[in-house]
Amino acid sequence: AQRVTQPEKLLSVFKGAPVELKCNYSYSGSPELFWYVQYSRQRLQLLLRHISRESIKGFTADLNKGETSFHLKKPFAQEEDSAMYYCALVAPGQAGTALIFGKGTTLSVSS
Amino acid sequence: DAGVIQSPRHEVTEMGQEVTLRCKPISGHNSLFWYRQTMMRGLELLIYFNNNVPIDDSGMPEDRFSAKMPNASFSTLKIQPSEPRDSAVYFCASSFEGLTSTLHFGNGTRLTVT
Numbered sequence: 001a002q003r004v005t006q007p008e009k010l011l012s013v014f015k016g017a018p019v020e021l022k023c024n025y026s027y028s029g030s031p032e033l034f035w036y037v038q039y040s041r042q043r044l045q046l047l048l049r050h051i052s053r054e055s056i057k058g059f060t061a062d063l064n065k066g067e068t069s070f071h072l073k074k075p076f077a078q079e080e081d082s083a084m085y086y087c088a089l090v091a092p093g094q095a096g097t098a099l100i101f102g103k104g105t106t107l108s109v110s111s
Numbered sequence: 112d113a114g115v116i117q118s119p120r121h122e123v124t125e126m127g128q129e130v131t132l133r134c135k136p137i138s139g140h141n142s143l144f145w146y147r148q149t150m151m152r153g154l155e156l157l158i159y160f161n162n163n164v165p166i167d168d169s170g171m172p173e174d175r176f177s178a179k180m181p182n183a184s185f186s187t188l189k190i191q192p193s194e195p196r197d198s199a200v201y202f203c204a205s206s207f208e209g210l211t212s213t214l215h216f217g218n219g220t221r222l223t224v225t
Binding site for chain 2: 006036043044045046049086098099100101102103104
């Protein structure tokens with residue numbers, strides 16, 4: 001079965017410190033992976049997707065198939081990065097599937 | 112575009128009452144998803160529709176939950192009878208071509224069942 005695990009419920013860092021939000025997945029094939037973010041009083045929205053190999057707001061995430069991980073990283077955290085982050089997976093090309101989310105990690109960046 | 116519109120934003124009801132949550136997807140999107148968010152379980156997929164047809168409802172917790180999509184611009188999620196453990200934030204999301212497209216979420220409905 002497909003599963004997404006985010007082991008940390010809360011991650012607290014100081015401004016300027018590096019950030020790594022962990023995400024591990026369980027899927028036998030080649031999934032598509034995403035990070036979604038929910039800022040305070042805003043809608044849940046897409047942050048980045050692994051197939052785009054992009055950097056958004058300084059965040060990057062690399063798919064590691066050997067470790068079945070898709071950790072989200074940023075070298076220098078900013079206070080405005082404080083939000084709830086969800087890792088999500090979808091099995092591409094399969095009918096009857098939808099995005100499966102992890103339980104989420106709350107990132108708190110303080111000065 | 113106003114994005115995905117959900118109503119009501121907040122709902123407080125007593126146990127045993129019927130609750131109906133509403134969603135208007137983005138025009139042109141042909142996939143619609145209902146998720147439930149709780150502290151304990153995070154975001155859980157309840158059901159999703161493609162071209163108004165339910166594709167996967169395996170996440171619907173019990174027969175008390177039902178969802179409909181009578182047309183491309185409207186969906187409802189009904190809980191009857193409601194129970195305190197149904198208290199959560201319910202999100203609706205839509206996308207174009209479903210599976211790997213970006214999901215666009217509504218603001219959610221915060222349901223409290225007392």
